[in-house]
Amino acid sequence: MKIHIKNGRLIDPKNGIDIIGDLCIAAGKIVSVNNIPVGFQDCRVIDATGLIVCPGLVDLSARLREPGLEYKATLESELKAAAAGGVTSLACPPDTDPPLDEPGLVEMLKHRTKGLDQVHVYPVGALTQKLKGERLTEMAELRDAGCVAFSHADAPLVNLHVLMQAMQYASTFGFSVWLRPQEANLARNGVAHDGEIATRLGLPPIPVCAETIALSNIIYLAREAAVKVHLCRISSAEGVSLVRAAKQQGLPITCDVSINHVHLSEMDIDFFDTNCHLVPPLRSLHDRDALSRGLMDGTIDAICSDHAPVDEDAKLLPFGQAEVGAMGLELLLSLTFKWATSMNIPLIEALNTVTLAPARILGIDAGHLTLDAPADICIFDPEEYWHVSAATIKSQGKNTPFLGRELPGQVKFTLTDGNIVYES
Amino acid sequence: MNRNPQLNKHGELQHLLTTEGLPVSILLHILDTAESFAGVTEREVKKIPLLRGKSVFNLFFESSTRTRTTFEIAAKRLSADVINLNIAVSAQSKGETLLDTVNNLSAMHADMFVVRHSQSGAAHMMASHVRPDIHVINAGDGRHAHPTQALLDMFTIRRYKKDFHNLRVAIVGDILHSRVARSQIHALTTLGVPEVRVIAPKTLLPSRVERLGVHIYHDITQGMKDIDVIIMLRLQNERMLGASLPSTEEYFKYYGLTQEKLTLAKQDAIVMHPGPMNRGVEIDSAVADGKQSVILPQVTFGIAVRMAVMSILAGN
Numbered sequence: 001m002k003i004h005i006k007n008g009r010l011i012d013p014k015n016g017i018d019i020i021g022d023l024c025i026a027a028g029k030i031v032s033v034n035n036i037p038v039g040f041q042d043c044r045v046i047d048a049t050g051l052i053v054c055p056g057l058v059d060l061s062a063r064l065r066e067p068g069l070e071y072k073a074t075l076e077s078e079l080k081a082a083a084a085g086g087v088t089s090l091a092c093p094p095d096t097d098p099p100l101d102e103p104g105l106v107e108m109l110k111h112r113t114k115g116l117d118q119v120h121v122y123p124v125g126a127l128t129q130k131l132k133g134e135r136l137t138e139m140a141e142l143r144d145a146g147c148v149a150f151s152h153a154d155a156p157l158v159n160l161h162v163l164m165q166a167m168q169y170a171s172t173f174g175f176s177v178w179l180r181p182q183e184a185n186l187a188r189n190g191v192a193h194d195g196e197i198a199t200r201l202g203l204p205p206i207p208v209c210a211e212t213i214a215l216s217n218i219i220y221l222a223r224e225a226a227v228k229v230h231l232c233r234i235s236s237a238e239g240v241s242l243v244r245a246a247k248q249q250g251l252p253i254t255c256d257v258s259i260n261h262v263h264l265s266e267m268d269i270d271f272f273d274t275n276c277h278l279v280p281p282l283r284s285l286h287d288r289d290a291l292s293r294g295l296m297d298g299t300i301d302a303i304c305s306d307h308a309p310v311d312e313d314a315k316l317l318p319f320g321q322a323e324v325g326a327m328g329l330e331l332l333l334s335l336t337f338k339w340a341t342s343m344n345i346p347l348i349e350a351l352n353t354v355t356l357a358p359a360r361i362l363g364i365d366a367g368h369l370t371l372d373a374p375a376d377i378c379i380f381d382p383e384e385y386w387h388v389s390a391a392t393i394k395s396q397g398k399n400t401p402f403l404g405r406e407l408p409g410q411v412k413f414t415l416t417d418g419n420i421v422y423e424s
Numbered sequence: 425m426n427r428n429p430q431l432n433k434h435g436e437l438q439h440l441l442t443t444e445g446l447p448v449s450i451l452l453h454i455l456d457t458a459e460s461f462a463g464v465t466e467r468e469v470k471k472i473p474l475l476r477g478k479s480v481f482n483l484f485f486e487s488s489t490r491t492r493t494t495f496e497i498a499a500k501r502l503s504a505d506v507i508n509l510n511i512a513v514s515a516q517s518k519g520e521t522l523l524d525t526v527n528n529l530s531a532m533h534a535d536m537f538v539v540r541h542s543q544s545g546a547a548h549m550m551a552s553h554v555r556p557d558i559h560v561i562n563a564g565d566g567r568h569a570h571p572t573q574a575l576l577d578m579f580t581i582r583r584y585k586k587d588f589h590n591l592r593v594a595i596v597g598d599i600l601h602s603r604v605a606r607s608q609i610h611a612l613t614t615l616g617v618p619e620v621r622v623i624a625p626k627t628l629l630p631s632r633v634e635r636l637g638v639h640i641y642h643d644i645t646q647g648m649k650d651i652d653v654i655i656m657l658r659l660q661n662e663r664m665l666g667a668s669l670p671s672t673e674e675y676f677k678y679y680g681l682t683q684e685k686l687t688l689a690k691q692d693a694i695v696m697h698p699g700p701m702n703r704g705v706e707i708d709s710a711v712a713d714g715k716q717s718v719i720l721p722q723v724t725f726g727i728a729v730r731m732a733v734m735s736i737l738a739g740n
Contacts, residue, residue: 195632196631196632199630199632199633199635200444200636201544202565202567202568202569202603202606203566203568204567205630207631271429271545271552272545272548274549316521316523316549316553317521317522317523317543318522318541318543318546318549320543320545320566
C-alpha cells in the first residue's frame with residue numbers, strides 16, 4: 001500500500017529533522033522525506049496539516065500478560081492499545097506465567113503476535129529459570145527463538161554469585177542484561193517510598209538505598225563481567241547520580257525511567273490511591289525532578305510506559321494488598337509530550353527518548369524517518385486533548401494514576417511497516 | 425488532592441478515619457459531647473435512644489478485645505442494634521474480598537461500620553465505596569490510624585490537665601508500627617499542645633517523623649524532663665524477630681517506664697497506655713498500677729468517646 005502523508009510537521013531525532021513537509025511510503029518503507037518521488041501514485045493521502053509526524057514509539061517495558069495471565073489482558077487487547085498509543089515496537093518483560101524461560105514459550109508468543117499483525121513485539125527472556133534467581137536459562141536458544149535481551153523483571157535476584165555468572169554468560173554471546181535495581185531484603189514488604197507520606201499513611205517503606213545498593217552491585221559486577229547492562233526504571237536522585245558516574249567511566253550502561261515517575265511523586269498517593277501502587281515506588285518531588293534532569297542530560301536514555309494492565313478487582317483492595325502497576329501504552333506519547341511542553345524541552349529531544357533511544361537499546365532498526373527505513377510512524381495532533389477514562393482506554397487494564405485527566409496529544413494514525421494499524 | 429474523605433460537603437463528619445486533617449472544632453465537639461455522655465455511664469439506667477433502630481456492624485478483621493467491646497457497649501447505650509462479626513475466621517478466609525463483605529453487609533441495611541483491618545488504608549477504601557448514608561468508623565488500620573483511641577486519650581488528658589496549650593507530652597516506644605501514636609500526634613498538635621516528643625530507638629521510628637511536628641529523643645532520661653503526660657506504647661514480640669531490637673530485657677532497661685524514670689518527669693505527670701500492656705517490657709507494674717497511672721480511666725472514657733463519635737455521625 002502506498003501512502004502519501006501531506007504537509008505534516010516531520011520530526012526525526014536521528015536525522016535532526018523538524019520541518020513541515022511530506023512523507024511517502026511504499027512497500028512498507030519510507031520512500032521519500034520532504035519531497036514527492038516522480039510518478040508516485042497515491043493510494044491513500046493523509047492530510048497531516050497541523051499534525052506531527054514522528055517515528056512510531058518504541059516502548060521498553062510493556063506487559064502483554066500472555067502467556068498465563070489472560071484474565072488481566074490479552075495480546076489482542078494490548079497490541080490494539082499499543083497501536084492506539086502510537087507505539088509500533090515494544091519489549092515485553094519475561095514475568096508471564098510461566099515466565100519466558102523456554103524457547104518454546106517465546107516461539108509461541110512470537111507466532112501469536114505475528115498473526116495479529118499490529119505492532120512489533122520483542123520478548124525479553126528470563127535471566128534465570130522460573131525467575132527464581134538460581135539457575136541460568138538457555139540464553140542462546142532463547143535468542144534464537146527471538147529474545148532480544150535477558151532480564152529478571154521484578155523478581156528478586158538475591159544471590160550475587162548467580163547474577164555475576166548470568167552476566168558473564170550473557171557477555172559471552174554479546175547479549176545485554178536488563179535489570180531493575182532493587183535490593184530485595186531492603187525493600188522487603190515495602191509498598192511506598194520511605195518518606196513523609198509513607199510515615200503519615202503508615203505504609204511499609206522502601207528506602208532509596210534499596211535502589212542505590214543494587215545499582216552499585218550491578219555496576220561493579222557489570223564492569224567485572226564486561227557485559228552490556230540496561231537499567232530499568234530507576235526512581236531516585238541518588239540512583240541517577242550513580243548511573244551518571246558509571247557512564248562517565250565509559251561503562252556500557254543504558255538506563256530508562258517510567259513515564260509515571262517523570263510526572264508523579266509520593267504526594268500523588270493522596271488518600272491511598274491504589275493506582276499509585278507502583279514498582280519502584282513513586283518517590284519524592286526531589287527525586288522526580290532529578291529524573292527529569294537525568295533525561296535532559298542523557299544519563300537516562302529512554303522513557304518507557306511500564307505498561308502493566310491489572311484486573312480491576314486487584315486494585316479494589318487496601319493499598320498494600322492491591323496489585324502493583326499501571327497501564328501506560330496509550331499514555332506514553334501524551335505524557336512525554338506534556339513533559340516536554342511543561343519543561344520547555346525541544347520536542348525533537350523529548351521524542352528521542354521514546355523512539356530512537358529505546359530502539360538503539362533494543363538494537364532494532366526503528367525509531368527514525370530515514371529513506372528506506374521501515375515505515376513505523378505515529379501521527380498525532382499536539383493541540384487536541386483527550387480524556388483518560390475507562391471508556392477511552394483500549395487496554396484491558398483501566399488502572400492508571402492519570403484516570404480522569406485531560407492529556408494533550410491525540411494519536412490520529414499509527415503505521416507499522418507501512419500499514420495503518422490505528423486510525424482515529 | 426481530593427477533598428478530605430471523612431468530611432461531607434458541609435464540612436461535617438461523615439466518617440471517622442483519621443485524626444489527621446480534622447479541624448480543631450470537630451475534635452473539641454467530640455470531646456465536649458463525650459463529656460455529656462460520661463455522666464450517662466454512671467447512671468442507673470444507662471441507655472439513651474439516639475441510635476434507636478440503627479444497625480452498627482463491628483467488622484474486626486484483626487482480633488481485639490478492648491476496642492471491640494467498648495464500641496459494642498457504646499452502641500448499645502445509644503440503643504443501636506449491634507452485630508459483631510469476627511471476619512478473621514469467616515468470609516475472608518473463604519476468599520471473599522473486603523469490598524464484597526462490605527457490600528453484602530450494606531445489603532442488610534447497616535447504618536454504621538466499625539472496622540479494624542491489618543492493612544493501612546482499609547477504612548478509607550471502605551468509606552469511598554459504601555452508600556452515602558453509611559458511616560465508617562476506623563477502629564484501627566495497619567500502622568495508619570486509630571482515631572477513637574487518640575480521641576479517648578485526648579479526653580483523658582483534658583480531664584486531668586484541663587488545658588492543652590501548656591503541656592509537654594511524650595510518646596514512648598514503637599512509633600514505627602503504631603497507628604495509635606500517629607493518631608495521637610495529629611490530635612495533640614491540632615489541639616494546640618506546644619511540645620510533643622517521641623522517645624524510641626532509631627529502629628522504632630519512621631523516617632521523617634519530625635515532619636509530623638514532633639521532637640525526637642533517643643534517651644528517655646532526657647526526654648522525660650518537664651513532661652506532663654507520658655504515653656507508653658505496646659511493644660510486640662515480633663520486633664525481636666524482625667531485628668528491630670535485641671531483647672525485651674534490654675528494651676525494658678533503656679526504654680521501659682520505671683518509677684525511677686518517672687521521677688524525671690513533672691511531679692504531677694500522668695501515665696497512659698492504650699493497652700494491652702506488657703508488664704515488665706514497656707512498663708513496670710509499680711508504675712502501671714501506681715497513683716500517676718490513668719490507664720483504667722482511659723478504658724472507661726473510651727465508652728463515652730465512642731458514644732460521642734457514633735451519635736455525631738448519626739446526626740450528620
